[in-house]
Amino acid sequence: MKKVTKKELSACPDCACFNIRKASRVITQVYEEAMSDTGLRGTQFTVLVVVAIHESIIITSLAEKLVMDRTTLTRNLKPLEKQKLIEIIPGADRRTRAVRLTAAGHEMLVIALPLWKKAQQKVAKFMGSERLDNLIGELRALEKIAVLP
Amino acid sequence: MKKVTKKELSACPDCACFNIRKASRVITQVYEEAMSDTGLRGTQFTVLVVVAIHESIIITSLAEKLVMDRTTLTRNLKPLEKQKLIEIIPGADRRTRAVRLTAAGHEMLVIALPLWKKAQQKVAKFMGSERLDNLIGELRALEKIAVLP
DNA sequence: TTACTAAAGGTGTATATACACTTAAAATCA
DNA sequence: TGATTTTAAGTGTATATACACCTTTAGTAA
Numbered sequence: 001m002k003k004v005t006k007k008e009l010s011a012c013p014d015c016a017c018f019n020i021r022k023a024s025r026v027i028t029q030v031y032e033e034a035m036s037d038t039g040l041r042g043t044q045f046t047v048l049v050v051v052a053i054h055e056s057i058i059i060t061s062l063a064e065k066l067v068m069d070r071t072t073l074t075r076n077l078k079p080l081e082k083q084k085l086i087e088i089i090p091g092a093d094r095r096t097r098a099v100r101l102t103a104a105g106h107e108m109l110v111i112a113l114p115l116w117k118k119a120q121q122k123v124a125k126f127m128g129s130e131r132l133d134n135l136i137g138e139l140r141a142l143e144k145i146a147v148l149p
Numbered sequence: 150m151k152k153v154t155k156k157e158l159s160a161c162p163d164c165a166c167f168n169i170r171k172a173s174r175v176i177t178q179v180y181e182e183a184m185s186d187t188g189l190r191g192t193q194f195t196v197l198v199v200v201a202i203h204e205s206i207i208i209t210s211l212a213e214k215l216v217m218d219r220t221t222l223t224r225n226l227k228p229l230e231k232q233k234l235i236e237i238i239p240g241a242d243r244r245t246r247a248v249r250l251t252a253a254g255h256e257m258l259v260i261a262l263p264l265w266k267k268a269q270q271k272v273a274k275f276m277g278s279e280r281l282d283n284l285i286g287e288l289r290a291l292e293k294i295a296v297l298p
Numbered sequence: 299t300t301a302c303t304a305a306a307g308g309t310g311t312a313t314a315t316a317c318a319c320t321t322a323a324a325a326t327c328a
Numbered sequence: 329t330g331a332t333t334t335t336a337a338g339t340g341t342a343t344a345t346a347c348a349c350c351t352t353t354a355g356t357a358a
Binding site: 072078093 | 312313314315316317322323324
């Protein structure tokens with residue numbers, strides 16, 4: 001029976017996928033802890049913000065802005081809709097559906113935004129602003145790999 | 150009714166949580182596409198590797214190595230167990246349970262490791278090795294924020 | 299030794315994620 | 329115009345994630 005050697009395995013802890021998912025778990029907890037009074041999850045906050053920026057945006061476009069699979073977004077919208085923070089309205093033609101914030105959604109952002117800012121500042125303080133900015137820039141560069149064949 | 154201004158929202162796309170989760174989605178797809186012949190998910194590959202490195206490791210320790218909530222790991226072990234890639238054996242005392250690879254688990258790593266390496270090289274080529282190493286280092290530094298109060 | 303505390307683990311519940319597949323409507327082509 | 333293709337969206341299924349809560353067992357203190 002074949003077995004991989006310890007030596008071969010030794011490179012795996014430097015896996016980009018492992019390290020980014022790991023950091024993602026940790027950072028998500030930092031932000032969700034900061035926003036725990038609102039009950040908003042990290043992803044939910046992001047969705048609300050992008051919807052707020054666009055006033056009204058169709059689902060496929062929103063998914064593109066979020067770099068998120070469209071079917072994932074469909075599911076992610078559900079809890080926000082249940083909480084009546086967003087509403088789904090008819091789009092330009094009969095195929096499309098658009099998302100927009102409700103009044104409650106706007107109010108939620110008023111509460112959540114300072115809490116988010118606190119989390120962002122905590123992270124910036126921990127890493128240093130410049131290092132954090134650079135890290136985010138590198139993540140943006142990395143994600144461009146998505147379009148490659 | 151209060152509303153946040155566009156100006157206030159303009160900082161949010163620089164959210165560390167958003168950007169790291171976004172990059173995490175993209176990179177996960179790169180690795181899973183590369184390993185699609187095996188049917189292994191990114192997380193599953195990582196679990197197999199860490200278990201292989203430790204021969205046998207109790208669940209709580211494994212969760213710590215993975216920087217993953219223990220209850221998440223419990224769930225993540227299920228599909229690996231169902232595929233008989235790992236087995237759960239009694240630990241040192243009656244509270245503990247340990248994870249170890251089966252023969253099939255070892256064989257799977259023999260197949261998956263070169264596929265993983267190809268993905269890792271693709272990412273390294275895209276970003277540049279040095280930049281990628283630096284990025285991973287920064288992610289490791291960032292995740293240290295977990296222990297803070 | 300008994301009672302309390304700490305450690306290890308699992309379950310209920312809810313959200314996040316995406317692939318394969320399906321349906322419906324719009325756009326384009328022959 | 330009618331047929332084909334493209335676009336938008338939802339569902340089924342499976343995995344990933346973690347909090348709150350519970351049970352069992354081990355360790356420790358009174």
